[in-house]
Amino acid sequence: MxxxxxxxxxxxxxxxxxxxxxxxxxxxxxxxxxxxxxxxxxxxxxxxxxxxxxxxxxxxxxxxxxxxxxxxxxxxxxxxxxxxxxxxxxxxxxxxxxxxxxxxxxxxxxxxxxxxHPRDPVLTGLPWATNAEAVARDVFVGTGTASLALTAYRPLRRAVVRADHAGARAYLKVPQPKLAAGLRHRLELAAGAGLPVPPLLDAGPAAGSARENVLVMDSLPGKSLHLQLRPAGAPAFDPDALVDLLDRLPAGAMAFSRRPGWAERVVEYADGAVVALGTESGRISHLAGDIAAAVAAADPGPLVPSHGDFHGGNLLAVGNSETLEISGLLDVDALGPGHRVDDLACFLGHLRVLSALNPQNSGLRAAAQLCTRSFARQTDPEALYARSAAVALTLVAGAASRGRQAGGLTLATAEELLSSTRTGSG
Structure with a gap:
């Protein structure tokens, strides 16, 4: 009071x-x-x-x-x-x-x-997943200690630990406890549909155990698609392969509750961009309103099985000097009903931002141009550009943590994508 x-x-x-x-x-x-x-x-x-x-x-x-x-x-x-x-x-x-x-x-x-750390008050499985002796014993049925690396950590949200022991590798995913069973079910559905998701290495630990809410997954071949696309003269990449992958998402995904797409939360994420890049608050708020209007005006198409966070960082690829092939589909946490255009927009928005932040990597720029043209033929271009702009705006806060210039470039990319809804060309 x-x-x-x-x-x-x-x-x-x-x-x-x-x-x-x-x-x-x-x-x-x-x-x-x-x-x-x-x-x-x-x-x-x-x-x-x-x-x-x-x-x-x-x-x-x-x-x-x-x-x-x-x-x-x-x-x-x-x-x-x-x-x-x-x-x-x-x-x-x-x-x-x-x-x-x-x-x-x-x-x-x-x-x-x-x-x-690692006693995150929500991620109750993290202490076990970062215990080198326990992981060696429980995952690899070995002695001594495993070599552990925390490869991703969003406090209170999720963590991923890479574990190596005696030449074997596994990944330990630590979600919020209430989400663990749903994530396990999503992985099983995707694997049953023949998608290249990480295989589960256990059938689910006993309730009440230290590792109850940790998913132990096998490693997959390949490297991040974003990394593979960076160099000049990178191997040929066929955007149609991404559409084929989305076509194979399991019909059972439609039984999950639908989560709002990134574009449907653009005003909410604009608030985050304002916090990170306060001097541009008027510009950000104006852009968010324009994006929301463009999203509402374009038909997103029917609801179909959707990945929900489909971008090059969640895809692995293998290849030679000539071609790249998708070898892994990661992070199916948001698998459920959604619009196909949102998955394509998520991929395009991330790629366009990455290209803008790394102008020296001509491979990224070429891939962004290729995907822009291909995806615009696959779906309603106005919906694609408006929703890609929304995705880019959601990335402003994260980019700004690398510096104001990175945040500004990401904001400019969102503006550029939105302008494509008016010009009809990306």
Missing amino acids: NREGGPRKLPSESALKSLLEGPGIHRPLAAVLRPLGLTPVTWAHLRSHHRPGAGITALYRVQAQPRRAASAGQPGQTVHLQIGATTAALPPETITGEPAGTVTATLDGTAIRLWV
């Missing part, structure tokens, strides 16, 4: 981001280390994750020492840690007291939940 007795005004998400990235975070970082007998010596903000309307989450690299040695002015053994902090409201089922390595602190009147 404020002094007049009214409700306290909540900080904007821009203010929350500044709070988590500012010097005042030192005290909450010290608070989360205190139960462990440590005190921070140095810390650095690594990155922030913003989900519009759902708070800000940040990660920090921290060097700490035992408190007793630090208070005595004696050098102690330095400990290197990663700490997460969030202003987001956590799901009620995760609030079961304060597990070891987590605390709730207050910064300028804002409640912040902090944890020491």
